[in-house]
Amino acid sequence: MNKHLIKFVLNGEPREILVEPNELLMNVVRERESLTGTKYGCGIGECGACAVHVDGQPLLSCIVLAADVDGREVVTVEGIGSYGQLDPVQEAFLDEGGVQCGYCTPGMVVMSRALLNENPNPTELEVRHYMRGSLCRCTGYSGIVRAVLSAAEKESSGKAVPVAS
Numbered sequence: 001m002n003k004h005l006i007k008f009v010l011n012g013e014p015r016e017i018l019v020e021p022n023e024l025l026m027n028v029v030r031e032r033e034s035l036t037g038t039k040y041g042c043g044i045g046e047c048g049a050c051a052v053h054v055d056g057q058p059l060l061s062c063i064v065l066a067a068d069v070d071g072r073e074v075v076t077v078e079g080i081g082s083y084g085q086l087d088p089v090q091e092a093f094l095d096e097g098g099v100q101c102g103y104c105t106p107g108m109v110v111m112s113r114a115l116l117n118e119n120p121n122p123t124e125l126e127v128r129h130y131m132r133g134s135l136c137r138c139t140g141y142s143g144i145v146r147a148v149l150s151a152a153e154k155e156s157s158g159k160a161v162p163v164a165s
């Protein structure tokens, strides 16, 4: 199979790489770019652990072909915040008990950030609906929902500012 040259932006940095026609975006992110914050969970689009933003929309990198991000902008959890500068949703996950083992957390953060970018003041029901494809085996979801609502409140009142969109 012929490889494709793709050009895209990854966490603000331009990239040009050759990809196999059947290569998944998750493979590019985790294996080739060593951005292991994006997690492999189910591999079939059912757990949300591998979520990334593509042109601002959350997509599941385990079911997106790398060739499909040619010309687009990809943001992984590493591009949302960092150790020195956490995004308000990351702060809120820590403050509200939204993290236990942490395996689902990158995908949850990616989805939460996408939700608040789309809808800065979601109701609890809207949070639960938007996040319904992101599975967590530890927290029981209450801490996660509290975290998203808390980040929304802080951002809306100007007490916190998103690090990246």
Ligand code: FES
Pocket (backbone or CB within 6 Å): 039, 040, 041, 042, 043, 044, 045, 046, 047, 048, 049, 050, 051, 060, 061, 062, 063
């Ligand atoms: S690993 Fe992609 S949705 Fe589960």
Ligand code: FES
Pocket (backbone or CB within 6 Å): 098, 099, 100, 101, 102, 103, 104, 105, 135, 136, 137, 138, 139
């Ligand atoms: S914190 Fe363990 S799977 Fe969510």
